[in-house]
Amino acid sequence: xxxxxxxxxxxxxxxxxxxxxxxxxxxxxxxxxxxxxxxxxxxxxxxxxxxxxxxxxxxxxxxxxxxxxxxxxxxxxxxxxxxxxxxxxxxxxxxxxxxxxxxxxxxxxxxxxxxxxxxxxxxxxxxxxxxxxxxxxxxxxxxxxxxxxxxxx
Amino acid sequence: xxxxxxxxxxxxxxxxxxxxxxxxxxxxxxxxxxxxxxxxxxxxxxxxxxxxxxxxxxxxxxxxxxxxxxxxxxxxxxxxxxxxxxxxxxxxxxxxxxxxxxxxxxxxxxxxxxxxxxxxxxxxxxxxxxxxxxxxxxxxxxxxxxxxxxxxxxxxxxxxxxxxxxxxxxxxxxxxxxxxxxxxxxxxxxxxxxxxxxxxxxxxxxxxxxxxxxxxxxxxxxxxxxxxxxxxxxxxxxxxxxxxxxxxxxxxxxxxxxxxxxxxxxxxxxxxxxxxxxxxxxxxxxxxxxxxxxxxxxxxxxxxxxxxxxxxxxxxxxxxxxxxxxxxxxxxxxxxxxxxxxxxxxxxxxxxx
Numbered sequence: 459x460x461x462x463x464x465x466x467x468x469x470x471x472x473x474x475x476x477x478x479x480x481x482x483x484x485x486x487x488x489x490x491x492x493x494x495x496x497x498x499x500x501x502x503x504x505x506x507x508x509x510x511x512x513x514x515x516x517x518x519x520x521x522x523x524x525x526x527x528x529x530x531x532x533x534x535x536x537x538x539x540x541x542x543x544x545x546x547x548x549x550x551x552x553x554x555x556x557x558x559x560x561x562x563x564x565x566x567x568x569x570x571x572x573x574x575x576x577x578x579x580x581x582x583x584x585x586x587x588x589x590x591x592x593x594x595x596x597x598x599x600x601x602x603x604x605x606x607x608x609x610x611x
Numbered sequence: 612x613x614x615x616x617x618x619x620x621x622x623x624x625x626x627x628x629x630x631x632x633x634x635x636x637x638x639x640x641x642x643x644x645x646x647x648x649x650x651x652x653x654x655x656x657x658x659x660x661x662x663x664x665x666x667x668x669x670x671x672x673x674x675x676x677x678x679x680x681x682x683x684x685x686x687x688x689x690x691x692x693x694x695x696x697x698x699x700x701x702x703x704x705x706x707x708x709x710x711x712x713x714x715x716x717x718x719x720x721x722x723x724x725x726x727x728x729x730x731x732x733x734x735x736x737x738x739x740x741x742x743x744x745x746x747x748x749x750x751x752x753x754x755x756x757x758x759x760x761x762x763x764x765x766x767x768x769x770x771x772x773x774x775x776x777x778x779x780x781x782x783x784x785x786x787x788x789x790x791x792x793x794x795x796x797x798x799x800x801x802x803x804x805x806x807x808x809x810x811x812x813x814x815x816x817x818x819x820x821x822x823x824x825x826x827x828x829x830x831x832x833x834x835x836x837x838x839x840x841x842x843x844x845x846x847x848x849x850x851x852x853x854x855x856x857x858x859x860x861x862x863x864x865x866x867x868x869x870x871x872x873x874x875x876x877x878x879x880x881x882x883x884x885x886x887x888x889x890x891x892x893x894x895x896x897x898x899x900x901x902x903x904x905x906x907x908x909x910x911x912x913x914x915x916x917x918x919x920x921x922x923x924x925x926x927x928x929x930x931x932x933x934x935x936x937x938x939x940x941x942x943x944x945x946x947x948x949x950x951x952x953x954x955x956x957x958x959x960x961x962x963x964x
Contacts (some may be wrong), residue, residue: 501731533952555953560902563889570890573913577878577926580826580857580869583721584876585646585728586736 460492462486471500638744639733641755641773646728648778651761652699653678653808656801662794662910672799678809682803686710701814708818718823721857736873739763739850748771749781750801757873763849765877765933767793767910785910793910793950826867832867834858837945840880842866842921846940850935851877870927884922886947886955889915896935900943905931919942 463483469475470483487494513571581587659670661918683700699706700720704846708715718737736742739760747756753771768790772782782797834856835841847853851870859865870877889895893904893915902915914934915924918941 503828516939554947555950559949559952560895560946561887561889563904564891564895570892570913573878573915573924573926574807574908574911575755576826576859576867577911579721580867580878581876583855583869585649585732586642586874592780 462490462496464493464496466496466497467502471497471504612758632881638755638757640735640743641757641771641775641778642733642736643729643782643813644744644778645771645773646671648780649813650679651806652779653779653804653806654777654779655804656798658796658798660794662798663792676809678807682812683808684809694875699814702810706814706818706820708815713815713817713821715821716822716823721826721828722922723878727854731854732871732873734806735850735852735871739872740768750798752776752781752801752955754781763933765930766872766928769874772797774801778938785928787910792853802909826859829856829858829866831856832953838864838866838883842868842923843919843941844849845881845923845925846937847877847879848872848927848929848937875924875928877929880926882922882925883920885917885920885944886951887915887917887922887944890924898935898939898943899909901945901946903938903943905933905935914938917947918942919944 466475466479466483470480474481475483487497553588612718641794646659655676658673658675660668660673665901671687671689675686676682681702683698685698686695687698688695695710695711697708697715699708703720704717704718705715718801730841733957736759740761742757742759744755744757747754749772753775755775757769757771757773759769760769762839767788768785768786770782770784771780773779774781779801780800782795784792784796787793829837833842837858837892847870850872852872854869854876857867857869859867865880865882868879868881870879876921887902890913890933891905892959893906893913894905896905901916903914905915906913910927911928913924913926914931914936914937915922916938917923923941925938927934929937
């Protein structure tokens, strides 16, 4: 090995090389003081790093993180369900508004009587209607027109 | 029934019409005599009215004094009521009051157009009815018994006993399908009186009367102006012709159009609106175009429906089928939907929609 294997020295220190590559580096180190110096530096740095204590994570961080992930997933699902519900409700209302809805006849009998009375009154304008009872009762209202209070029309 | 002064005019019209050969049958002459008699013959009598319909028989007795042109007095108990009622026609006024409480209503009488009978109504009548006349006798008086049989089966037949001397109709019968008697109006006592025999008659004192708003006759131009347009053209039952239009006063103006087949009257009421407001007691009938509401009272039929922005009600002496067909030919709006109710409600609140 004529050149310095700087790129592989770090792996050599870490023991990450194959046995063949590691043997080759070791042979080179026996002959090269410069590379031995580099390896020494690397070992020093490694020892310094190892001497620094690694803080352990807070015991609650995992469940908290998992809970947060769960909430995020639930919110996304809830939003999806909410939109489905809104769209379904809108469709239901649109369909409901199109339903036929028959008005019921009024319960106030005067509204029906009024039409028959108007008919009876206008019948009086017909020349063939004689002047007497038939004029008033030709439309035989079951309830006399006068039974209605004045102004009820 | 306007004035005696019209009688000669009517008589001339009769002569002209008969001379012109318009009258296919001389049996129509007593009809003209009957119309003429209303403005010329003074009489008094008692009259009975009986009706037969689904609820059974109803009978009313009334007393009549008639002294044209200024005075007609009628005292009777309305069908289905226990209260007596007096109707007075004095000049152009018509007063209806309860003699027990002396309260009632006063209105301006709508005129009939007697002059139009010979020229318009009689030709219609002869086109729609088969008229036969036979001699008869009633209350010891000689009569012309006239049978008016409809050529279209959706309306009743009539049988009239017309007094030969005066022209007063002494008895009138309405015959439903299959010749069934549905109504009779008949004098039980009858006395011809000298003209002017009630000339000194005065209205009773101390009456408490409420003025009744009445319909006002309008031309089509006035109707357009007041209603912002004319109602849809209604396909009246066959044989009916438009006679006149009246506009009712009040918040919801309605245009009443009167149609005649020469004998009976059909009234169409038209009001702006899209949502049917069915009258009390009516039943819904589903047809292809949409729903209609029908009510029958004593042989008279009411049909109510909506079409093209108008609410229409037709009342007449025509069968329910006859009126329903007429409504269908006119056009029927589809069944109202919930959204229509919602829109109507919003409009009622003043929300433009």
